[in-house]
Amino acid sequence: MPSKIIDFKPRQEPHFPRPGLHLEIRGISQSYGALKVLQELDLDIQAGEFVAIVGRSGCGKSTLLRLIAGLEPADAGEVRHDGASRRKLDGQIRFMFQDSRLLPWRKVIANVGVGLKGNWREPARLALAQVGLEDREKEWPSVLSGGQKQRVALARALVSQPKLLLLDEPLGALDALTRIEMQNLIESLWLEQGFTALLVTHDVSEAVALADRIILLEQGAVGLDLKVPLPRSRERGTAEFAELERAVLGRVLERNPPGDSLAAKRRADTVANS
Amino acid sequence: MTRAHGFAHRLAPWLLPAILLGAWFFAAKSGWISPQVFPAPWEIGDAAIRLGDSGELLEHLRISTARAGLGFVIGGGIGFLLGLLNGLSPLAERLLDGSVQMIRNIPHLALIPLVVLWFGIGEEAKVFLVTLGVFFPLYINTFHGVRTVDRHLLEMGRMYGLGDFDLFREVIFPGALPSILVGVRYAFGLMWLTLIVAETIASTSGIGYLAMSAREFMQTDVVLLAILLYSLLGKLADSLARWLERRLLNWHPAYR
Numbered sequence: 001m002p003s004k005i006i007d008f009k010p011r012q013e014p015h016f017p018r019p020g021l022h023l024e025i026r027g028i029s030q031s032y033g034a035l036k037v038l039q040e041l042d043l044d045i046q047a048g049e050f051v052a053i054v055g056r057s058g059c060g061k062s063t064l065l066r067l068i069a070g071l072e073p074a075d076a077g078e079v080r081h082d083g084a085s086r087r088k089l090d091g092q093i094r095f096m097f098q099d100s101r102l103l104p105w106r107k108v109i110a111n112v113g114v115g116l117k118g119n120w121r122e123p124a125r126l127a128l129a130q131v132g133l134e135d136r137e138k139e140w141p142s143v144l145s146g147g148q149k150q151r152v153a154l155a156r157a158l159v160s161q162p163k164l165l166l167l168d169e170p171l172g173a174l175d176a177l178t179r180i181e182m183q184n185l186i187e188s189l190w191l192e193q194g195f196t197a198l199l200v201t202h203d204v205s206e207a208v209a210l211a212d213r214i215i216l217l218e219q220g221a222v223g224l225d226l227k228v229p230l231p232r233s234r235e236r237g238t239a240e241f242a243e244l245e246r247a248v249l250g251r252v253l254e255r256n257p258p259g260d261s262l263a264a265k266r267r268a269d270t271v272a273n274s
Numbered sequence: 275m276t277r278a279h280g281f282a283h284r285l286a287p288w289l290l291p292a293i294l295l296g297a298w299f300f301a302a303k304s305g306w307i308s309p310q311v312f313p314a315p316w317e318i319g320d321a322a323i324r325l326g327d328s329g330e331l332l333e334h335l336r337i338s339t340a341r342a343g344l345g346f347v348i349g350g351g352i353g354f355l356l357g358l359l360n361g362l363s364p365l366a367e368r369l370l371d372g373s374v375q376m377i378r379n380i381p382h383l384a385l386i387p388l389v390v391l392w393f394g395i396g397e398e399a400k401v402f403l404v405t406l407g408v409f410f411p412l413y414i415n416t417f418h419g420v421r422t423v424d425r426h427l428l429e430m431g432r433m434y435g436l437g438d439f440d441l442f443r444e445v446i447f448p449g450a451l452p453s454i455l456v457g458v459r460y461a462f463g464l465m466w467l468t469l470i471v472a473e474t475i476a477s478t479s480g481i482g483y484l485a486m487s488a489r490e491f492m493q494t495d496v497v498l499l500a501i502l503l504y505s506l507l508g509k510l511a512d513s514l515a516r517w518l519e520r521r522l523l524n525w526h527p528a529y530r
Binding site: 069071094095097101103105106115140142156 | 430448525526527
């Protein structure tokens with residue numbers, strides 16, 4: 001089904017002046033003591049692309065995200081944003097954590113506006129409306145449910161119109177229904193705003209539902225780089241969805257998928273360090 | 275039903291004091307306790323009116339409150355600032371914390387002989403002792419509060435573009451505030467304790483002096499009046515601390 005593969009040209013939305021950011025990762029290595037977490041990793045993520053990174057615990061996926069965000073310096077290699085090397089945090093990149101990390105002593109609206117300068121209230125209200133929480137702006141975060149907190153965190157991430165959104169298992173702690181709701185919300189906002197999205201997740205189904213591309217990290221290197229050819233918005237119940245999910249999961253668990261129908265879809269099938 | 279319940283709820287803390295006062299009243303009335311040992315409630319009331327009329331009581335109260343307040347502002351201010359400094363800067367902590375902990379382990383009331391030698395029994399002696407007494411609770415709790423601010427929130431703040439000052443204002447200070455207010459509450463307690471001991475031992479004015487001079491004339495009623503005033507002042511300070519907590523920590527589910 002190669003004809004179904006989606007073309008990854010950056011979406012040109014006329015009303016949105018800042019499309020996504022082109023991310024290039026060149027030869028990134030990182031170790032903690034004797035433990036090599038990432039080994040000469042190369043990755044190219046197109047502007048506006050939605051990429052999911054999956055892998056077992058300790059495969060280095062969260063470390064990769066932290067390096068891209070500039071939360072810690074890499075031992076070697078380089079992260080380039082739109083062709084320019086950068087080391088520092090800036091407003092073009094926003095991070096969503098597994099826990100919402102809202103300031104408990106600030107009202108919802110002030111949490112969305114954190115770090116904004118000048119007239120922040122209007123944009124913060126708009127961002128809250130986008131995640132459907134405009135009527136909760138005067139609440140304390142402590143009265144919100146887990147899903148609502150993550151929605152506020154999403155509004156906070158998107159209020160400054162970032163070009164790259166990094167998501168570190170942001171839905172991992174939510175119940176199944178809330179998680180699907182949040183996935184739909186993230187997808188619709190991504191379609192609307194055109195930022196580049198990089199999602200770290202251990203939930204293969206989530207990766208298949210959201211990503212243009214699924215990257216499997218194994219022992220600090222890319223073990224699989226798979227395009228997801230399903231049209232949006234994706235129905236979870238379909239045979240193609242289930243087949244893809246099974247294939248990726250099988251690969252994560254180092255099992256050979258039955259049949260070879262997936263061989264065509266695999267781009268980089270090299271097994272690292274074997 | 276709900277209104278009656280709310281009324282009972284408000285009244286509940288006063289129940290035990292009322293019972294004790296009633297028991298005291300009847301014990302004095304029926305002559306079970308000797309007025310020399312334990313004067314009746316109305317005698318203490320008389321003493322309060324007597325001293326109040328002459329203006330003596332108010333003057334002593336004013337002097338004590340001024341000493342307590344001044345010592346609290348100086349000692350608490352220094353403790354707060356030093357706690358912030360050591361909490362924020364590992365270098366400052368290395369340089370200063372060891373010495374502060376060493377001094378902390380000297381009971382500050384043990385310094386009274388030295389303080390009297392230095393300052394005599396003037397105002398400085400009392401203010402100095404109160405300053406020393408309130409310094410440590412505020413220092414330790416501010417330091418602890420700053421150090422235990424959620425790392426994740428700090429990381430978030432940095433990632434969302436907060437500079438040093440904004441990070442302090444938005445994350446560090448509000449995060450440390452519950453702990454700082456615990457320090458304030460402790461400091462209020464130590465403030466009165468220190469002042470009363472200092473006034474009892476080395477003073478010519480204040481509530482502590484009032485009690486001490488009344489002892490010389492066997493005025494048990496005045497001594498008891500002074501003791502009642504201590505508990506009242508302590509309760510007032512504690513209420514102030516609780517009011518501050520409710521006001522400043524209204525975001526916290528535990529204080530709503």
